[in-house]
Amino acid sequence: MADKKEKRFRFVIVGGGIAGVTCVEQLSSQIPSTDVALITASPHIKAVTNYKQVSKTLEEFDVEERPSSVLEEKFPNLTVIHSAVKSLHTQSHSVETADGRVFGYEKLCICSGGRPKLLTQDNPYVLGIRDTDSAQEFQKRLSKAKRIVVVGNGGIALELVYEVEGCEVIWAVKDKAIGNTFFDAGAAQFLIPTLVADKPESAALCKRTRYTTEEPAPGASQSFTADRNSRRHGSGPTEAGSALGPDWHEGIVLRGTEQVSRRVLLEYQCEVKKIFTSEELLNSPQQTLRLENVGSWPVYIQLTNGKTFGCDFVVSATGVVPNTEPFLNGNNFALADDGGLHVDDHMMTSEADVYAAGDVCTACWEHSPLWQQMRLWTQARQMGWYAGRCMAAHVLSEPIELDFCFELFSHITKFFNYKVVLLGKFNGQGLGPDHELLLRCTKGQEYVKVVLSGGRMVGAVLIGETDLEETFENLILNKMDLTPYGEELLNPDIDIEDYFD
Numbered sequence: 093m094a095d096k097k098e099k100r101f102r103f104v105i106v107g108g109g110i111a112g113v114t115c116v117e118q119l120s121s122q123i124p125s126t127d128v129a130l131i132t133a134s135p136h137i138k139a140v141t142n143y144k145q146v147s148k149t150l151e152e153f154d155v156e157e158r159p160s161s162v163l164e165e166k167f168p169n170l171t172v173i174h175s176a177v178k179s180l181h182t183q184s185h186s187v188e189t190a191d192g193r194v195f196g197y198e199k200l201c202i203c204s205g206g207r208p209k210l211l212t213q214d215n216p217y218v219l220g221i222r223d224t225d226s227a228q229e230f231q232k233r234l235s236k237a238k239r240i241v242v243v244g245n246g247g248i249a250l251e252l253v254y255e256v257e258g259c260e261v262i263w264a265v266k267d268k269a270i271g272n273t274f275f276d277a278g279a280a281q282f283l284i285p286t287l288v289a290d291k292p293e294s295a296a297l298c299k300r301t302r303y304t305t306e307e308p309a310p311g312a313s314q315s316f317t318a319d320r321n322s323r324r325h326g327s328g329p330t331e332a333g334s335a336l337g338p339d340w341h342e343g344i345v346l347r348g349t350e351q352v353s354r355r356v357l358l359e360y361q362c363e364v365k366k367i368f369t370s371e372e373l374l375n376s377p378q379q380t381l382r383l384e385n386v387g388s389w390p391v392y393i394q395l396t397n398g399k400t401f402g403c404d405f406v407v408s409a410t411g412v413v414p415n416t417e418p419f420l421n422g423n424n425f426a427l428a429d430d431g432g433l434h435v436d437d438h439m440m441t442s443e444a445d446v447y448a449a450g451d452v453c454t455a456c457w458e459h460s461p462l463w464q465q466m467r468l469w470t471q472a473r474q475m476g477w478y479a480g481r482c483m484a485a486h487v488l489s490e491p492i493e494l495d496f497c498f499e500l501f502s503h504i505t506k507f508f509n510y511k512v513v514l515l516g517k518f519n520g521q522g523l524g525p526d527h528e529l530l531l532r533c534t535k536g537q538e539y540v541k542v543v544l545s546g547g548r549m550v551g552a553v554l555i556g557e558t559d560l561e562e563t564f565e566n567l568i569l570n571k572m573d574l575t576p577y578g579e580e581l582l583n584p585d586i587d588i589e590d591y592f593d
């Protein structure tokens with residue numbers, strides 16, 4: 093390492109995903125004369141386009157994969173290096189890439205993202221979905237599949253069970269309701285009928301009520317079948333490396349071999365006990381399967397509820413692990429419990445002059461009472477942008493305060509073809525029993541849940557075209573005492589926007 097010729101840059105950013113690219117853009121526009129290097133393992137970079145600030149904290153944007161030359165043309169100060177960082181030497185302020193080059197830095201920002209946290213690492217029948225390569229592999233295997241098992245209850249699982257057609261899906265969730273990372277059991281109940289046949293809804297009654305949920309019994313199953321006529325056709329592939337994001341499935345056909353359309357069997361409150369091939373099963377002394385099933389599937393999955401399913405393959409949609417490995421050896425990074433690089437309120441890690449942003453880091457500052465970290469595209473952009481600002485402020489010796497975007501958690505997404513907006517402590521996270529829920533639900537149309545604490549709105553889940561996000565965001569940010577309004581707050585006959593004008 094000492095013999096290798098080193099090229100130095102003032103700023104080095106690692107990772108061409110949303111966090112890294114946004115950080116580069118921010119640095120380059122704040123200090124146009126400075127030299128910046130973007131080192132990325134992937135051949136393309138991700139760019140935010142059509143950015144729209146929907147309200148004070150809610151934002152929407154598209155993400156495009158672009159050749160890195162587009163970024164270099166825009167910022168003449170920028171050099172893009174296509175190679176993976178193999179090691180980091182914080183003492184000498186340098187990184188070494190897989191092709192043996194060494195780059196020195198004054199300030200470094202690690203934006204290397206995450207990778208799927210698979211149920212098992214070495215089983216060819218267990219797939220994760222992260223980037224284009226893995227999405228294409230999934231699509232290829234699905235096109236020959238009759239039955240798959242999806243394990244996990246977060247964003248990817250929710251998207252897959254809705255999108256996959258022509259293949260039976262066994263969906264194993266460890267919770268009592270679907271979608272636990274994004275919403276509560278009430279919202280899950282609202283969404284579940286969407287997995288059933290696409291019948292036109294009869295005129296729905298709008299009702300407002302206190303929050304109640306009906307949970308399936310432990311180990312219970314539910315099955316759903318739907319007819320769908322629509323088909324999507326493929327567009328060009330995306331590059332390997334960076335995480336996919338909103339609407340990643342829009343461009344690809346997710347279809348199995350069967351004529352049936354969507355068919356989902358839900359297994360609640362169970363985890364995976366064992367995954368084995370048909371050969372392993374035949375050779376196993378304790379045979380737990382009925383013999384007629386043996387050999388008809390390439391892989392079998394045994395669940396903790398005692399059921400075993402044969403399938404073509406298993407999708408492990410069980411979260412992400414931060415990509416920290418190349419940076420740890422020989423350094424002294426503080427890591428959070430989830431394996432992310434510990435960052436403070438200036439996006440600084442515990443190593444001097446090393447910052448981190450996006451899925452690779454864990455926000456360890458004292459959070460605003462209404463914000464929490466989730467590994468999302470929006471937060472990757474916000475963190476990259478703020479890290480760039482902090483790095484610039486530090487070299488210019490300017491003061492900088494935690495950005496307003498970390499004041500209130502907000503996320504807009506789409507599940508089961510419904511617009512979903514999440515605000516603040518949307519699931520009452522960390523509030524204990526000391527909170528109240530108000531609910532308005534119109535079957536097939538909208539689900540509105542408000543979380544109140546001490547009479548103040550602290551969170552909301554809005555599903556459907558509710559048009560309430562901006563007003564609710566204001567009510568949350570203003571910390572207004574809403575006790576006098578009681579349940580009128582969700583009265584559908586009152587135009588709430590005018591009400592609080």
Ligand SMILES: Cc1cc2nc3c(=O)[nH]c(=O)nc-3n(C[C@H](O)[C@H](O)[C@H](O)COP(=O)(O)OP(=O)(O)OC[C@H]3O[C@@H](n4cnc5c(N)ncnc54)[C@H](O)[C@@H]3O)c2cc1C
Pocket residue numbers: 106107108109110111112131132133134175176177178203204205206221222223247248332333334335336337338339340415418449450451452467468469470471472505
């Ligand atoms: C299937 C899927 C669907 C999703 N849908 C949504 C959604 O609807 N909404 C939403 O908000 N979020 C969604 N997400 C999450 C979102 O995509 C991520 O949170 C976000 O992309 C993280 O951005 P990032 O820049 O931190 O990391 P990444 O996008 O993972 O980028 C990391 C970059 O670092 C590079 N890299 C890694 N290691 C090295 C190394 N050693 N040296 C050099 N370069 C390296 C990689 O090549 C890549 O370019 C989804 C994720 C997946 C997988």
Ligand SMILES: NC(=O)c1ccc[n+]([C@@H]2O[C@H](COP(=O)([O-])OP(=O)(O)OC[C@H]3O[C@@H](n4cnc5c(N)ncnc54)[C@H](O)[C@@H]3O)[C@@H](O)[C@H]2O)c1
Pocket residue numbers: 211243244245246247248249251265266272273338363364408409410411412466467468505506
């Ligand atoms: N629309 C969106 O916003 C969207 C869509 C897709 C993905 N994403 C993001 O992409 C990333 C990856 O998605 P994901 O769905 O893999 O992660 P996730 O964090 O959203 O969900 C992981 C799920 O797996 C479950 N789980 C974890 N370990 C398990 C185990 N051993 N057995 C059974 N279940 C287990 C968890 O309880 C959780 O329900 C996440 O950061 C997610 O937020 C977001």
